[in-house]
Amino acid sequence: MIRIKQATCEADKERLWEYHWPRVAASEVALIEVERHLGFELDPGYRNFLAVADGWPSFFQGVNLFGTPELLGGPAMLAANEILDAAEPYLEVQCGIGRPSAFPIAASARDKDVFFMQLQGSALQPPLVWWAGEEVDRFASFSDFFASMVEYNKLELKALSR
Structure with a gap:
């Protein structure tokens, strides 16, 4: 991922x-x-x-993957929760996950993208859902999410390289 992000930075002339x-x-x-x-x-x-990494700012475009500062209640967590609160009527219908169970682990600093997992009992568990006004993608595990985000970043690199 680091190599892809470096190449994307170099290709992002604007x-x-x-x-x-x-x-x-x-x-x-x-x-x-x-x-x-x-x-x-x-x-x-x-x-x-x-x-291994206590979060990753701008992990994908403007999306910040949360680390301990955000999980302890930083401004990015508050903003992500506001987006999920506004989406409450749609989350259960579209994603099958009620708002009280949706816990954000990543969010865009400049858009409405939020990535959340489901709180079940006393543990945070997959699936991991990408929400941006509607469900964009769903991942069976954190490792599937990470691998998919590598691929999304590769697509971004390809688009910027044209």
């Missing part, structure tokens, strides 16, 4: 997007604090990602 490296890994102490703060366990795939 600077349509911001480009950032993933953040430094979250410590085990920070991850335990987040789970204590939230009151539930993170999905293991997402938690493993955070143990």
